[in-house]
Amino acid sequence: MLDLSLYLVTARYDYSDEKFLRIINEACRAGVTMVQLREKNATTREIFELALKVKQITDSYQIPLIIDDRIDICLAVDASGVHIGDNEMPIGISRKLLGPNKILGVSAKTLARAKKAEQLGADYLGTGAIFPTQTKVITKHTEITTLNEIAQNVNIPVVAIGGIKTTNVQAFHDIPIAGVAVVSGIMKVDNVEETVQELLNR
Secondary structure, three states, X not given: OOOOOEEEEOOOOOOOHHHHHHHHHHHHHHOOOEEEXXXXXXXXXXXXXXXXXXXXXXXXXXXXXXXXXXXXXXXXXXXXXXXXXXOOOOHHHXXXXXXXXXXXXXXXXXXXXXXXXXXXXXXXXXXXXXXXXXXXXXXXXXXXXXHHHHHHHOOOOEEEEOOOOXXXXXXXXXXXXXXXXXXXXXXXXXXXXXXXXXXXXX
């Protein structure tokens, strides 16, 4: 069973590799349950080398590492799986390339896509952006009512994403999601471990 309670999605900002990896390590030590390496602007070689370093950290805490978009990187470093969005490799092809034993996460902003993703072999869904987000990734606002509709009507876990932080995470209390995915709410805070623990508690 996947533990998606608190899912860290990385963002580089202007951090050095040392600082970037330190934040991931602190978040893993504090209790995040999954990590997604999301690199939009790096070369293939840079992503590969960074993924190896991140995987050393996640493996040491026995936390699954998911690679955003790049099936080739996932297979090259033997990560736990891949997360794909609307404009990336088709879901069915992604599942075929990954094989049956890797995790496949899919972004789904509508119930129709959520059901299609489940049918084609997705293991979990990411739905958002629920709140305004600071990341450079282009996002489209998703209503909490849509998140609830998706979570109520699929049989695979659903994770909320988009602008989630300690001050708004309780908005999901009555919605049957498996967890929340957090980017800047962990990557840009002063005290990573304290923030992770507060997110988990809330």
